[in-house]
Amino acid sequence: MNKRLLFLLIFLVLSFFYVFSCTTIAVSKGFSKTGDVLLGKNRDLSPDSAQILIFKPEKKYKKGENVKLQFIEIPQVSLTYSFYGFKSLDDEHKNREEWRWGNGMGVNEFGVAVADNDAASWWKYEGDESKKLHDNDVVRLILERCKTAYEGVLLIDKLLKDYFIEIPEMYTIADKNEVWIVETCYKFWVAIRVKTFEVRANRFEIKYPDLPDNSGRFNLKLEKLIKFLKEKKRYVEEGGKFSFRKSMCDYFSKENIHYNDIRYNFALSTLKKVKKISVKDIKEVLRSHFENYVYTLPDGKKILPFNPLSPPHCQIPGAVIEENPTRTICYSKTVGSMIVEIDGRNVEKSVMWCLFSKPCLNFYFPIFPILNSVELPESLKIADSKFSSGSFWWICERFVRLLDNNYKKNLLLRSKFIRGRNKIEKIFEKRVSNALKSRNFRRRASETFLRCFKDVINFVKKFTSKIKGDKRDISPVCTKKSFETCDR
Numbered sequence: 001m002n003k004r005l006l007f008l009l010i011f012l013v014l015s016f017f018y019v020f021s022c023t024t025i026a027v028s029k030g031f032s033k034t035g036d037v038l039l040g041k042n043r044d045l046s047p048d049s050a051q052i053l054i055f056k057p058e059k060k061y062k063k064g065e066n067v068k069l070q071f072i073e074i075p076q077v078s079l080t081y082s083f084y085g086f087k088s089l090d091d092e093h094k095n096r097e098e099w100r101w102g103n104g105m106g107v108n109e110f111g112v113a114v115a116d117n118d119a120a121s122w123w124k125y126e127g128d129e130s131k132k133l134h135d136n137d138v139v140r141l142i143l144e145r146c147k148t149a150y151e152g153v154l155l156i157d158k159l160l161k162d163y164f165i166e167i168p169e170m171y172t173i174a175d176k177n178e179v180w181i182v183e184t185c186y187k188f189w190v191a192i193r194v195k196t197f198e199v200r201a202n203r204f205e206i207k208y209p210d211l212p213d214n215s216g217r218f219n220l221k222l223e224k225l226i227k228f229l230k231e232k233k234r235y236v237e238e239g240g241k242f243s244f245r246k247s248m249c250d251y252f253s254k255e256n257i258h259y260n261d262i263r264y265n266f267a268l269s270t271l272k273k274v275k276k277i278s279v280k281d282i283k284e285v286l287r288s289h290f291e292n293y294v295y296t297l298p299d300g301k302k303i304l305p306f307n308p309l310s311p312p313h314c315q316i317p318g319a320v321i322e323e324n325p326t327r328t329i330c331y332s333k334t335v336g337s338m339i340v341e342i343d344g345r346n347v348e349k350s351v352m353w354c355l356f357s358k359p360c361l362n363f364y365f366p367i368f369p370i371l372n373s374v375e376l377p378e379s380l381k382i383a384d385s386k387f388s389s390g391s392f393w394w395i396c397e398r399f400v401r402l403l404d405n406n407y408k409k410n411l412l413l414r415s416k417f418i419r420g421r422n423k424i425e426k427i428f429e430k431r432v433s434n435a436l437k438s439r440n441f442r443r444r445a446s447e448t449f450l451r452c453f454k455d456v457i458n459f460v461k462k463f464t465s466k467i468k469g470d471k472r473d474i475s476p477v478c479t480k481k482s483f484e485t486c487d488r
C-alpha cells in the first residue's frame with residue numbers, strides 16, 4: 001500500500017477511536033523541591049478549542065435555586081467559592097460544540113486545584129440522559145463547592161449517587177496538604193491518596209483503592225463494584241488483591257500501549273530520576289515530544305518515538321507501533337497547560353502557572369489565584385473557534401501553527417525562540433519569588449503578573465513577525481491539512 005495512504009488510514013482510525021486526551025502530574029509535598037503540593041496538566045481537546053482564563057467570584061444563592069450545567073440542571077448550593085479556571089470558548093459562543101460550562105482545570109480561593117483526565121473502559125453505560133454530567137462540570141463543581149481535596153472526593157461520591165459522568169474520567173484534586181485521585185467509570189468510582197507522585201495519561205492506574213475513611217460505607221461501595229465486575233467476568237487481581245485498573249480497562253491493549261503507556265512511562269521515569277520534583281521538571285515533561293527517549297515495548301523491542309524530520313505536533317510520521325502511531329505529551333491537540341504550586345505554609349502565596357496553546361512553544365506565566373488582586377486582561381477572556389487578533393490564545397496558537405506549517409524554513413528561529421523563552425521564564429520565577437518574599441506581596445504579585453504577561457505577548461509577537469514562509473494559512477498541521485504537510 002502507498003505509504004501516504006497507509007498514514008491517512010491510520011490517522012482516520014485514530015481520529016475516530018482516540019478522542020481521549022490530557023496528561024496530568026501530581027506531586028505530594030514530601031516529594032517536591034519546595035515542600036509545596038504540585039499539580040500540572042496539559043489540556044488536550046479538538047485543535048480549535050480556544051481557551052480563556054475565567055475568574056468567578058464568590059456568589060450567594062437563594063434556597064431552591066438550580067444551576068444549569070452543560071446538559072442538565074441540578075440544585076445549587078447556598079454559596080459558591082471563587083476560582084480561576086481554564087475554559088473552552090467564551091460565553092458568546094455557547095452554541096459551538098467546543099464550548100464548555102465547566103472547566104478542564106483550575107484553582108479556588110482555598111487553594112484547591114483540580115484537573116481532569118479522560119479514560120476508557122470496556123464497559124459502556126447507557127444511563128438516563130436527564131442524569132448525565134459532563135466531565136468538566138465536575139471540575140467546576142469541586143472548585144465552587146470544596147474547601148479541601150478530601151471534600152472533592154466526597155462531592156464526587158455524592159454526585160454519582162444521583163447522576164453519572166458521560167465518559168470514564170479521572171480527577172486529580174490537590175490542596176495545601178494532600179492530593180487525591182478519583183477514577184470514575186460512569187456511576188462507579190475508586191480513589192487513592194497520592195503518597196509520592198502520580199501521572200495520568202488517559203488510562204486507569206489505581207491498582208488498590210484507598211478508602212476515604214473507615215466508616216464502612218465506602219467498603220460497601222467497593223464490594224458492590226467487585227460484585228458487578230465478577231458478574232461481568234471482568235474481575236482481575238494483581239498480587240492476590242483486587243486491581244481496579246486491570247478489571248475496569250484493557251490495561252495492556254494495543255491502543256493503551258501506543259497511546260497512553262508510552263506517555264505514562266516517560267513521565268514516571270523522567271520524574272523518578274529527580275530527587276525532589278520542581279515546577280521546572282514538570283514543565284519539561286509537559287513540553288515533551290519524547291525527544292531522546294527510547295521506549296521499550298512489552299515484547300522487549302525498542303523504539304524512538306520522536307522523528308526530528310517532521311514538525312513535533314504532527315504525530316503521524318513518528319514511531320509506529322503495530323501500525324499505530326504514538327502520541328506525544330505536547331501534541332497537535334494540546335490547547336493549554338497549568339502547573340499549580342500550593343504553598344502549605346501560607347496558601348495565599350500559591351502560584352498558578354498558566355500557558356495557552358502548546359507548551360513547547362509558549363510561556364508559563366504566573367497568576368496568584370488566592371490573592372485575586374488583578375483584573376484579568378481582556379485578551380485572556382476572549383476566544384472564538386476562529387482566529388481573533390484580540391484573543392491571547394489565538395496569538396499564541398497562530399505562532400505555533402505558522403512555525404509548524406513552515407517547519408523546515410524556521411528550524412533556527414524555533415531554537416532561538418526556545419532559548420529566549422527559557423531565559424525569560426527563569427526571570428519570571430525570580431520575579432515571583434521576590435514578590436512573594438516582599439512585605440507588600442499582594443501589590444507586588446499583581447504587578448508581577450501584569451509585567452510577565454506583557455513580556456509574553458511582546459516576545460511571541462516579535463517572533464511571529466520573524467517567521468519565514470506562508471503566513472496566511474493557520475490551519476493546524478496534521479489535523480486539517482493533507483499528509484503531504486506532515487511529510488515535509
Ligand SMILES: [Zn+2]
Nearest residue numbers: 330331358360
Ligand atoms: Zn509541542
